[in-house]
Amino acid sequence: MSNQDKSKMYENINKNAIKTWIIGRFIASIIIIAVYIVGMYIFVIPKFHNIIVLKYAIHILALIIILISILLSFIWPFLEYKQWRYGIFEDKIELIKGIIIRKRIIISISRIQNLKIEQGPIQRIYGITSVNIITAGGCHGIPAITLKEAEKITENLKRIIQVGDENE
Numbered sequence: 001m002s003n004q005d006k007s008k009m010y011e012n013i014n015k016n017a018i019k020t021w022i023i024g025r026f027i028a029s030i031i032i033i034a035v036y037i038v039g040m041y042i043f044v045i046p047k048f049h050n051i052i053v054l055k056y057a058i059h060i061l062a063l064i065i066i067l068i069s070i071l072l073s074f075i076w077p078f079l080e081y082k083q084w085r086y087g088i089f090e091d092k093i094e095l096i097k098g099i100i101i102r103k104r105i106i107i108s109i110s111r112i113q114n115l116k117i118e119q120g121p122i123q124r125i126y127g128i129t130s131v132n133i134i135t136a137g138g139c140h141g142i143p144a145i146t147l148k149e150a151e152k153i154t155e156n157l158k159r160i161i162q163v164g165d166e167n168e
Contacts, residue, residue, distance in 0.1 A: 013144040025076075036062060090109070131150045
């Protein structure tokens with residue numbers, strides 16, 4: 001089977017994933033930066049105000065935190081979206097993700113213990129949801145798909161699991 005035929009078997013997640021990741025990560029970044037600023041500028045600097053090196057170190061660390069937050073909030077989601085793929089086959093589910101470290105997770109359908117459809121408040125705004133696949137080895141998810149797709153996937157997986165159980 002050629003790579004082109006194989007790539008057709010995998011699905012992309014919804015493009016709204018980018019928006020939800022940006023918003024969620026931006027909110028988390030604001031919280032982290034606010035905690036840092038309060039901690040350093042209200043509690044640390046007043047106690048050690050005469051140590052110039054400490055002041056510069058705190059300012060440089062604040063700048064690093066802000067730059068990393070910008071990268072993770074506004075650039076990383078675009079890169080992450082391009083890498084995310086999933087495939088559902090008769091005997092397995094494959095999840096392909098990762099930017100620096102590419103991960104290919106293969107979940108045997110016979111190992112699935114539970115399926116959950118979850119939708120956070122930001123996902124709800126953009127009409128997407130996530131399917132969490134729970135096995136004895138942990139929880140893996142397919143993020144950012146429409147609710148209709150999520151219900152279709154879970155019903156299909158339930159049917160495959162039931163057919164497998166009847167054959168045993």
